[in-house]
Amino acid sequence: MLYLGLNPAPTMLTLSFDLADATPNDRNYLRSMFERFGWKRLGGSVFRYKDENNDDWLNRVVPSIMFFRSFIVERDIHLKFFTIDANSTSFLDHSDEAIPLGVPPETGAGVQLEEPTNNQSSVGTIRDFIDAASNATR
Numbered sequence: 001m002l003y004l005g006l007n008p009a010p011t012m013l014t015l016s017f018d019l020a021d022a023t024p025n026d027r028n029y030l031r032s033m034f035e036r037f038g039w040k041r042l043g044g045s046v047f048r049y050k051d052e053n054n055d056d057w058l059n060r061v062v063p064s065i066m067f068f069r070s071f072i073v074e075r076d077i078h079l080k081f082f083t084i085d086a087n088s089t090s091f092l093d094h095s096d097e098a099i100p101l102g103v104p105p106e107t108g109a110g111v112q113l114e115e116p117t118n119n120q121s122s123v124g125t126i127r128d129f130i131d132a133a134s135n136a137t138r
Contacts (some may be wrong), residue, residue, distance in 0.1 A: 011049065011050065011051050011056075011061075011088045011090055012048065012049070012086075012087065012088055013048065013049040013050075013052045013061065013084060013085065013086045013088070014042075014045070014046065014047070014048050014049075014083075014084070014085040015034075015039070015046070015047045015048075015049070015065075015079075015082075015083070015084050015085075016022055016044075016045060016046040016082075016083045017045050017068075017079060017080075017081065017082045018045060018079075018080040018081050019072065019077050019078065019079060019080065019084070019123045020077070020078035020079075020080050021077060021078050022072075022077045024076075025079060025120075026071075026075060027045070028118060028120050029071070029120045029121055030045075030068060031116070031117065031118070031120075032116040032117070032119065032120040032121035033064065033067055033068070033071070033116075033117050033121040034047050034064055034068075034124065035114060035115075035116030035117055036114055036115075036116050036123070036126055037049075037060045037061075037063065037064035037067075037113065037114070037126075038051060038056075038060050038112075038114050039064065039114075043116070049061060049064075053094060054111075055069070056090075056103045057090045058092070058103070058104070058105045059103055059105060059106050059110075059111045060110070060112070061090075061110070063111070063126075063129070063130050063133070065084075066133065067126065067129055070129070081097070084134075090102075092104060106130075107129040107130070107131060107134070108126070108127030108128060108129070108130035109127060109131075111126075111127065111130055113126060113127075
């Protein structure tokens with residue numbers, strides 16, 4: 001990504017949470033999911049998102065947090081605390097076709113996913129989730 005001096009530092013976020021009644025399977029699934037979206041586990045339920053190349057909030061950060069929210073609501077898991085520490089600026093500017101900045105929103109198939117520590121969260125499920133969120137606005 002070309003920053004042109006507008007944002008010299010990459011996006012860096014730290015996310016932490018505590019779940020009161022999640023099973024080990026639930027915790028492992030969430031860990032796998034966050035890692036697929038490019039988050040690195042720092043320990044326990046603390047994750048860091050740092051992308052050297054793209055400030056990709058629309059394809060990686062927001063969908064991962066929305067997936068987390070949907071997962072705990074669907075399973076009736078009690079969220080004891082949740083913190084996001086973000087000290088960054090993220091932007092998308094495609095007004096000049098010669099120098100597009102940022103990554104536009106993608107369909108599920110177009111979102112870049114990473115290989116997690118464990119494969120508990122499937123690529124297909126995550127891509128389907130992203131598409132289902134878009135389809136819900138019809």
